[in-house]
Amino acid sequence: xxxxxxxxxxxxxxxxxxxxxxxxxxxxxxLGYRDLGYAGGPQQTPNLDRLAKGGVRLDNFYTxxxxxxxxxxxxxxxxxxxxxxxYSVVRPWAYYGLPADEELLPASFQKAGYQTAIIGKWHLGxxxxxxxxxSRGFDHFYGHLNGAIDYNTHDRNGGIDWQRNGVSVKEAxxxxxxxxxxxxxxxxxxxxxxxxxxxxxxxxxxxxxQAPQSLIEKYAAIRNPKRRTYAAMxxxxxxxxxxxxxxxxxxxxxxxxxxxxxxxRSSGADNGLLREGKATTYEGGIRVIGFVHAPSRLKPxxxxxxMTMWDVLPTLAGAAGVQLQTKERLDGLNLWxxxxxxxxxxxxxxxxxxxxxxxxxxxxxxxxxDWKMVRTMTTPVREELxxxxxxxxxxxxxxxxxxxxxxxxxxxxxxWIALHPRGDVMYSAAPHPGWxxxxxxxxxxxx
Numbered sequence: 001x002x003x004x005x006x007x008x009x010x011x012x013x014x015x016x017x018x019x020x021x022x023x024x025x026x027x028x029x030x031l032g033y034r035d036l037g038y039a040g041g042p043q044q045t046p047n048l049d050r051l052a053k054g055g056v057r058l059d060n061f062y063t064x065x066x067x068x069x070x071x072x073x074x075x076x077x078x079x080x081x082x083x084x085x086x087y088s089v090v091r092p093w094a095y096y097g098l099p100a101d102e103e104l105l106p107a108s109f110q111k112a113g114y115q116t117a118i119i120g121k122w123h124l125g126x127x128x129x130x131x132x133x134x135s136r137g138f139d140h141f142y143g144h145l146n147g148a149i150d151y152n153t154h155d156r157n158g159g160i161d162w163q164r165n166g167v168s169v170k171e172a173x174x175x176x177x178x179x180x181x182x183x184x185x186x187x188x189x190x191x192x193x194x195x196x197x198x199x200x201x202x203x204x205x206x207x208x209x210q211a212p213q214s215l216i217e218k219y220a221a222i223r224n225p226k227r228r229t230y231a232a233m234x235x236x237x238x239x240x241x242x243x244x245x246x247x248x249x250x251x252x253x254x255x256x257x258x259x260x261x262x263x264x265r266s267s268g269a270d271n272g273l274l275r276e277g278k279a280t281t282y283e284g285g286i287r288v289i290g291f292v293h294a295p296s297r298l299k300p301x302x303x304x305x306x307m308t309m310w311d312v313l314p315t316l317a318g319a320a321g322v323q324l325q326t327k328e329r330l331d332g333l334n335l336w337x338x339x340x341x342x343x344x345x346x347x348x349x350x351x352x353x354x355x356x357x358x359x360x361x362x363x364x365x366x367x368x369x370d371w372k373m374v375r376t377m378t379t380p381v382r383e384e385l386x387x388x389x390x391x392x393x394x395x396x397x398x399x400x401x402x403x404x405x406x407x408x409x410x411x412x413x414x415x416w417i418a419l420h421p422r423g424d425v426m427y428s429a430a431p432h433p434g435w436x437x438x439x440x441x442x443x444x445x446x447x
Contacts, residue, residue, distance in 0.1 A: 020195040020320050021297070022253040023109065024244075025074070025312065028237060029067065029121065029147075029206035032263025033289055034272040035234055041270060042222060043234040047242030051255065053300065055293030056339055060306040062367070063261050065278060065285040065355040067147055068098075068123050070260040071201065073310040075104045075124070075136070077324070077332035079352055084421045087356040090125055092146050092157050093431035097125015100135075103326045105313040107137030109197040112322045115139055115190055119183050120201035123147045128446045134165065138199070141165055142182045144175075145441055149203065151175045151210040157437030159444075168442040174212060176204045176233070180240035187247040195320075200244070201260070205233035207267055212236060230268030250295055254319055256312055258290030275394040279357035281365035281374055282394055286353050294319070298339060305338050306348040306367070315339070352416035358429050366412045373399075373409035385409060 035041045038049040064070040068089040069080045075098070080086040083099050090097050098104075110116045117140035118133045125131030126145035133141040144154065144161040151174055154162035162169055164182075171178070183200060190196055211232035218235065222228040241257075248255070262285040263269025264278040271277050274284035290307075292298060297319065307315075310332035317324050318334035337343040351367040362377040370389035376382045385399035385406050399406045438444030 019252060020112070020114070020322070021294070022195050022248070023114075023197045023316050023320060024248065024253060024255040025197075025199045025316070026241065026255065026257045027071075027074075027120075027201040028234075028257070028259045029201070029203050030261065030263055030267065030269060030278060031205060031234065031259035031289060032265075032269030032271045032277070033274050033284065033287065034270040035205075035230075035263060036238075036289060039289055040272070041231075041234070042219065043231045043238070044218075045234060045238035047238050047245060048257065051241070051245065051257065051293040052291040054295060055255075055291045055300060056298050057302045058258070058290040058292070058307055059302050059304045061258055061288055061290035061308070062286050062306070062351065062353070063258065063288050063309045064353055065261050065281055065363075066357070067121075067206075067260055069355075070309050071122075071124055072098045072102075073308070074312055075106065076102050076328075077105055077310050077314050077326070077330040078102070078328060079310060079331045079416075079419075081352060081354060081416060081419050082328075082331075085124075086354050086420065087362070088429070089147060090123055091429070091431070092126075092437060093435045094125075095127040097127070097131035098136075100128075100130040103328065104136045105317065105324055105326070106197055106199065108317065108324045108326070109320075109322055110137050110139070111325060112320075113194055114322075115194050115196040116199075117141070117186055117196070118199040118201070119143055119179050119186065120199070121147060121203040122201075126441060126445070129166075132166070132445070140186060142169075142186075143179065143201075144203070147203070148207060149175070150208060151203075156441065159437050159439045159441055161441040163442040166442055168440050174210075174236065176202060176236045176240050180243040183244045184247045187244075202237050202240070204237040205230050205267075205269075207264075209233065209267060224268065226266075227268035227270075250293070252296065254292065254294040254297065254316060256290070256292050256316065258309070258312075259288040260309075262286060262288055273393045279355055279359075281353045281355060281363045283388070283392065285355070286365070292339060299341070303339060305335060305345045306351070307335055308332070308348075308351060311335050350412050350416070352413070354417070360429070364413055364417065366409060366416060368409060368412060371405055371409060373406070373413060375410075375413055383410070 037045040215232035271284040276282040276284040314332040318336040384397040
């Protein structure tokens with residue numbers, strides 16, 4: 001990775017709009033670091049490429065290694081280790097979710113007069129209505145509560161998981177295309193006298209690997225069948241983004257895009273030279289592709305500011321002049337002045353990540369400045385120390401030569417790990433005996 005200088009404040013567009021800007025947040029699901037056209041992938045993604053090249057590309061953007069933790073970090077501005085949703089995802093048989101006493105930042109936009117909508121994958125709790133989007137700051141919800149639904153039948157574990165505002169909808173169509181249709185319909189039918197906050201978490205290209213046959217055939221040159229279908233799924237998502245972008249007035253809109261975690265190589269994703277992928281705390285699992293597109297506010301370019309998923313909404317709120325109403329301490333920073341070039345890069349300290357995938361082996365990481373420690377809970381425990389500025393691909397473990405730094409990083413890791421609520425859920429990879437999936441996920445809730 002080439003080290004780049006940061007954006008200059010010179011020649012930035014003037015902020016002439018008096019109205020609050022519209023906010024659009026788009027998440028891809030399991031997108032690899034090289035899986036857009038402009039990043040070097042074989043996928044044809046002209047719409048995302050155009051938005052990225054017309055915006056600020058985030059060269060050092062970090063997420064959690066799995067779906068639910070990342071989504072909770074985005075919507076709370078806090079590291080999910082603080083509220084017990086850091087290690088794994090919310091499984092279909094789980095009764096927990098993002099705790100109801102955690103204040104979601106979209107509610108702050110709602111209180112500031114924004115219309116709010118989520119169109120896509122929730123994956124933050126389904127068993128109780130208190131955990132659902134419309135109880136958490138969203139006026140409108142269309143999509144699914146669980147992860148890994150069937151793209152065509154919209155089922156999870158044999159039960160329909162496809163709804164609009166709490167009522168199941170049985171309709172034909174490929175989920176990626178349906179999300180685009182709903183987003184365009186919502187954008188055109190909204191109250192134009194108010195600004196809006198639109199959250200679009202696609203389920204693509206997450207498994208199951210399913211795509212329209214015409215798009216699979218488009219990538220016939222890719223010999224690996226998983227990689228071929230995966231590429232088709234990314235292509236379909238790009239087409240959906242193109243349709244949505246066509247309904248957006250970018251003269252007063254800020255659009256953020258990123259993957260929710262690194263790509264799973266076993267499913268056909270490509271993270272380039274980054275080490276490993278999804279469900280690990282190596283760079284391939286937590287460093288993802290991302291950009292901010294705001295042509296009236298940001299000069300196109302590349303930012304090497306270290307930024308995390310929990311910085312996103314504080315940053316967008318700062319850009320919109322929205323006061324975040326939260327009683328809890330935020331881990332996220334408002335980096336808008338950095339992205340506009342009004343302030344220099346901000347050093348980042350103590351950025352923590354963890355995971356416990358289906359293998360059951362916990363893995364931790366902390367980044368402090370240019371230093372990063374990874375701890376893997378094998379027997380014996382393995383610790384590695386990297387200087388990410390000099391070794392972005394984590395090939396050279398320098399722990400044996402950096403005793404003092406190793407001690408400091410180890411202490412940081414231990415302090416973060418201790419924040420996990422005692423007695424709270426870490427892992428639920430299998431259903432309890434006797435669990436039966438509901439036939440209708442929208443109805444299988446506690447009021």
